[in-house]
Amino acid sequence: MPQADTLTVVHHDDTRTRFKDVRYELHRDGIRIWSDEGEHHVTDVLMTHAYRQRDATH
Structure with missing residues (x-):
């Protein structure tokens, strides 16, 4: 499961939601974030930007 230090979700109306230090899964119907x-x-996802600045832990 991918991890991100910062995850930005861009919605269809161009608003943005930012999450910090997350794990996530992309699906056909959107994105699930922990x-x-x-x-x-x-479910309203136009695109995502995920940034990882440190090594992922397993």
Whole structure:
């Protein structure tokens, strides 16, 4: 499962939602995100930007 230090979800109306220190899965119907705040399922996704600045832990 991919990890990101910063994950930005760009929605169809060009708004953005940012998450920090997450794991995520891309699906046909959106993206599922796990963070310290819990699990999120976003279906209105135009694109995503994921940045990883440190080595991933297994």
